Amino acid sequence: MVKIITAAYIMIGDEILSGRTKDENLNFLAENLTKIGINLKEVRIVPDDEQQIIEAIQNLKNKYNYIFTTGGIGPTHDDITADSIAKALNKKLVINQKAKEILINHYGKDNINEALLKMAMMPQKVKLLENPIGAAPSFMVENIIVMAGIPKMMKLMFNSSLEFLDFGDKILSKELKLNVTESIIAKDLSDLQNKFPDVTIGSYPFIGGTSIVFRSFSKEDLDKCYDIISDKKYEQ
Amino acid sequence: MVKIITAAYIMIGDEILSGRTKDENLNFLAENLTKIGINLKEVRIVPDDEQQIIEAIQNLKNKYNYIFTTGGIGPTHDDITADSIAKALNKKLVINQKAKEILINHYGKDNINEALLKMAMMPQKVKLLENPIGAAPSFMVENIIVMAGIPKMMKLMFNSSLEFLDFGDKILSKELKLNVTESIIAKDLSDLQNKFPDVTIGSYPFIGGTSIVFRSFSKEDLDKCYDIISDKKYEQ
Numbered sequence: 001m002v003k004i005i006t007a008a009y010i011m012i013g014d015e016i017l018s019g020r021t022k023d024e025n026l027n028f029l030a031e032n033l034t035k036i037g038i039n040l041k042e043v044r045i046v047p048d049d050e051q052q053i054i055e056a057i058q059n060l061k062n063k064y065n066y067i068f069t070t071g072g073i074g075p076t077h078d079d080i081t082a083d084s085i086a087k088a089l090n091k092k093l094v095i096n097q098k099a100k101e102i103l104i105n106h107y108g109k110d111n112i113n114e115a116l117l118k119m120a121m122m123p124q125k126v127k128l129l130e131n132p133i134g135a136a137p138s139f140m141v142e143n144i145i146v147m148a149g150i151p152k153m154m155k156l157m158f159n160s161s162l163e164f165l166d167f168g169d170k171i172l173s174k175e176l177k178l179n180v181t182e183s184i185i186a187k188d189l190s191d192l193q194n195k196f197p198d199v200t201i202g203s204y205p206f207i208g209g210t211s212i213v214f215r216s217f218s219k220e221d222l223d224k225c226y227d228i229i230s231d232k233k234y235e236q
Numbered sequence: 237m238v239k240i241i242t243a244a245y246i247m248i249g250d251e252i253l254s255g256r257t258k259d260e261n262l263n264f265l266a267e268n269l270t271k272i273g274i275n276l277k278e279v280r281i282v283p284d285d286e287q288q289i290i291e292a293i294q295n296l297k298n299k300y301n302y303i304f305t306t307g308g309i310g311p312t313h314d315d316i317t318a319d320s321i322a323k324a325l326n327k328k329l330v331i332n333q334k335a336k337e338i339l340i341n342h343y344g345k346d347n348i349n350e351a352l353l354k355m356a357m358m359p360q361k362v363k364l365l366e367n368p369i370g371a372a373p374s375f376m377v378e379n380i381i382v383m384a385g386i387p388k389m390m391k392l393m394f395n396s397s398l399e400f401l402d403f404g405d406k407i408l409s410k411e412l413k414l415n416v417t418e419s420i421i422a423k424d425l426s427d428l429q430n431k432f433p434d435v436t437i438g439s440y441p442f443i444g445g446t447s448i449v450f451r452s453f454s455k456e457d458l459d460k461c462y463d464i465i466s467d468k469k470y471e472q
Contacts, residue, residue, distance in 0.1 A: 014438055017276045019267030019408075020449065021440070023259070026281075031255030040253045042288065043281035044260075050436070052278065075419045076439035077426035115422030150441070171254075183311045186351030190313035202250055202284070203312035204257070205386070213256065 002217045004167030005038045006064040010056045011045040012071035012081055013149055017090045024072050032158065037168035038066065048072055050084045057088035058232040063141065066165065068158075071149030073138055075115040085144060086123035096122045099137050104137040106135035140164055173215045174226045180234045188232065192225055199225050238453045241274045241404030246292045247281040248307035249385055250316055253371040259386040261306050266392065273404035274302065284308055286320045295326035297379065302401065304394075307385030309374055311351040321380060322359035332358045335373050342371035366396040376400055391434045409451045410462045418446045424468065428461055435461050 009029055015021035026043065033040045041064060046052040053072075060061065060067055072081030086093040099120035104112050119136040126139035129146075131153055138146050138157045145164075147157040182205050189212065193201045199216040214231060216222045245265055251257035262279065269276045277300060282288040289308075296303055308317030322329040335356035340348050355372040362375035365382075367389055374382050374393045381400075383393040414421065416442050425448065429437045435452040448465060452458045 011279075012330060014436060014451075015449070016262070017266055018451070019263055019265075019270050019276075020409075022263045025254055026252070027258045030254075032255055034255050040255075041283065043279075044245075045279035047277065059425070061318075074439070074441065076422045077429050078438050104273070113419055113423075115419040118422070173256075175256075183349055183351040186312045186354070187349075190324060193313050200250060200314075202314050203310070205310065213251070215250075215254070 003037075003168045005066070005166055006041050007038050007066040007068060008042045008044070008060040008064045008090065009040060010060070010067060010069045011043065011149075012048060012052070012053060012069055013045075014047045014078070016045055017047055018069075025149070025154050026153060028151070029068060029158065031068075034171065035171040036162070036165070038165070039168065039171065048078045048080055050080055050087070051080065053084035054088040056133045057085055057144065061088075065143060068147065069144065070147045071152050073136070073146060073148055075118050075136075079118070081146060082122050082139075085141065085146060089123060089142060089144075091123040091141070092123075093121050094124055096126065096128070096139070098119050099139075099181045102128075102137055103135060116210055127164055129157045131157060146212070169217050171215050171217060172219055172222050173213055174222050176212045176214070176226055176230055177209060178212065178229075178234055179209045181205065184234055184236065185210060185212070188229065192228060195223055196221055201225065205226055237402045239273075241302070241402055242277045242302045243269055243274050243302040244278045244296040245276060246289070246296070246303060246305045247279065247385075247407070248284060248305060249281075249291060250283045250314070252281055253283055261385070261390050264387070264391060265304060265306075265394065270407065272398070272401070273406040274401070275404065275407065282432060284314045284316055286316055286323070289317065289320035290324040293321055293380065297324075303380045304383065305380065306383045306390050309355065309372070309382060309384055311354050311372075317382060318358050318375075321377065321382060325359060325378060325380075327359040327361075327377070327418075329357050330360055332356050332362065332364070332375070334364055335375075338364075338373055339371060363400055364408060365393040367393060400471070405453050407451050407453060407456050408455055409449055410458050412448045412450070412462055412466055413445060414448065414465075414470055415445045416472045417441065420472065421446060421448070421465070422472055424465065428464060432457055432461055437461065 044056045072079045123141045126141045128137040145161045147154045202213040204211045214225045280292045308315045359377045362377045364373040381397045383390045435457050438449040440447045450461045
């Protein structure tokens with residue numbers, strides 16, 4: 001039996017949608033989820049808008065094993081992720097005592113203020129995710145992993161979430177590069193795809209050729225598909 | 237009266253979700269839509285999966301003025317965007333005679349094959365979007381602009397879609413960089429946001445300071461907000 005674990009990713013932030021900020025998190029997350037056998041099935045990017053965050057969480061939460069979010073967990077008024085997620089889950093937003101302690105230890109009793117303590121406001125019953133560089137921890141609540149948008153922090157939080165995640169079987173992949181255009185191999189690929197419905201066959205053109213990516217949980221099927229195409233001698 | 241035009245973007249492709257390919261289209265589209273007064277409100281990234289494409293189209297089509305899509309319009313079996321969009325709109329997928337002519341002219345009568353002609357299969361009643369480098373045109377159907385995933389082609393198709401689009405008022409923005417951390421200005425920003433609900437105030441930390449971005453259709457409100465914060469003398 002193949003163990004399939006799925007995820008969705010909700011990226012939160014006006015700055016991505018306005019073009020001000022170039023995303024640096026998607027590819028990291030996609031690549032690293034694939035590596036640990038978690039199948040990223042969908043991504044949504046929404047603004048710092050409570051209604052849109054709630055809708056995305058409620059739409060996706062029961063559809064996939066895990067939901068990852070980035071963005072909107074800082075100390076300012078536009079950081080509404082924790083609050084919106086609490087609302088989406090019908091949970092109270094409370095001060096997390098452990099997170100508060102971490103913040104006070106980091107900033108010192110004299111420097112702590114309301115804005116900084118806002119970062120300890122979390123839904124009830126969370127698991128904290130460490131943030132060695134920024135002090136303010138993020139959290140996992142139910143099946144939702146809530147991370148910072150700043151790429152360096154996000155990576156650390158992702159790593160610290162791993163201990164709470166159930167990994168699935170890894171999808172294996174094999175890539176074949178041919179020096180012919182897609183249209184020459186299209187018919188054969190289509191026939192092969194019909195014969196092997198459990199292998200995902202992707203065809204990606206590049207200048208001067210086509211890269212074919214076979215993906216499957218079965219090494220046997222993967223090798224068969226790869227060999228069938230690589231044995232043919234295509235000519236442009 | 238402010239003229240607000242909104243859009244969503246559906247990025248289609250297994251290769252983005254598996255991490256194999258790093259997206260290069262989102263930021264270009266976000267930036268260029270902002271420039272012409274089209275407000276990108278939401279992005280979804282879905283795999284080459286008919287059901288997920290149909291769902292995304294049907295969810296978003298009536299919510300925003302325009303839907304942009306990229307990916308899945310090549311000649312191979314995994315290129316299912318045109319077909320899925322036709323299904324989502326309850327339209328027939330037909331051979332577009334003009335697109336067919338363009339393809340035959342480009343590849344020559346002797347080289348044309350079924351796979352290449354697949355790229356001329358489009359929903360009924362489309363506007364063609366030129367593709368000078370790849371020959372195969374893409375299209376706009378109803379309020380949906382369907383473009384290639386290859387960044388170079390996508391840019392050309394986007395440019396050729398502009399003649400069919402209605403531009404809105406541009407959101408103006410002003411950025412203020414301060415050498416203090418977010419938590420020091422958080423309270424003032426929050427108060428200001430409450431006072432100016434029509435200005436979107438974003439706060440983005442960087443190493444050594446905070447960048448505050450004010451966005452609004454009103455230059456007057458923008459200047460007021462900017463001045464209020466820049467007149468304060470914050471100290472770390």
